[in-house]
Amino acid sequence: MNNEYNLSAKEISQQYITMLTDWLPSNSSIAIAVQDTYIYFHSGHQSIHLEVGQQVQSGSIAEKVLNTKRRTDAILDNSLFDTPYYGIGYPIYLQGVPAALVVVLPSTFTIQKVDPYQFLTGKQDEDWNPVAIEKISHIESLQKKTWFYVEGEQFKTSITLKELQMRLPSSFIRIHRSYIVNIHFIKKMSRDLTSNFIVTLKDGSELPVSQSYTNNLRSALEF
Template identity: 75%
Template structure:
């Protein structure tokens, strides 16, 4: 990125902050990305993992805005925060360069937007079945579809894991990019031959725990 662009970044960023501060929460975060690199970031959130100069991740809100040049909003996983977050991205220009302005609302905002699910409606063949949330042992993302399991039976839902993570009761824990588990159905946790954690459920199902989510599980079960 050239020196001219670097020299004007602060002034441009401050202009956007002045426009935004009247309507966004004081603990929201603001990021600006140009040429697939974050050139500005401001946040009062202590658990965020984002720095100036960091490349834009594919699939992130900033990445989608830079690619499509359209306003983008989504609930995303914990690639930046320790918990899911809600963000809105806007296409802007910085020194005639395509850029993305991203406003990230605090995790608490996302949690307060909607009440936790009391049930999920799952599909089996040509039937739709409403299932009480507390009967679901775990939820899986597989081949771009979401499945949940009850007494060994598999049901399909149209709701993504990212969305579910913000709407499930606190006893559901994300343990992997592809799995959310109901802790009431966990029988044991142990390391496998490669020292990775495996969660074994009461029905014998074994689910992997990825390194990025092991803290979630430890905090929930205090081990």
């Protein structure tokens, strides 16, 4: 893309931003991608990792919008963000060229509009078992499947960890890309030989805490 195109695209992009900021929460982020590159980015999140000129990632909302020319929404994991966010992508045109406008809303905005889960239904052998959410000690993503644990028993659910994090009560904390834990089942927190935190549950299970989620745990448990 030449400089003249870039200048015009920025001017048009700014018009979209001006309109969107009238109704978006102040901590929302907005990105515009043309072809395979982000040409505009406004961040409302301190934890967002995206820059003008960055390539559109495979599987992202922007890529899906550019490929399908349709509105797309999804819960975003921490590939670009430290914590999950809700994103909506819209197909637009800049000087006749297909583009994607992506609005990223903070997870708290989505949670306020969706009731938290009261129970999860898990599969064990050939049976499906509804389980009250407060009985679940932790949830794990393993081999592209999601499992939750109740008194040592393992149940499988079709709901992903990303989706669960947006709909679980505040007593559930994401501590790792693969784990969500119910703080009511935590016995203690300690450090391993590499100074990373380990969460020990009341049943003796030990779960790692990744560095990107350490602040989540510290904030929730105030230590």
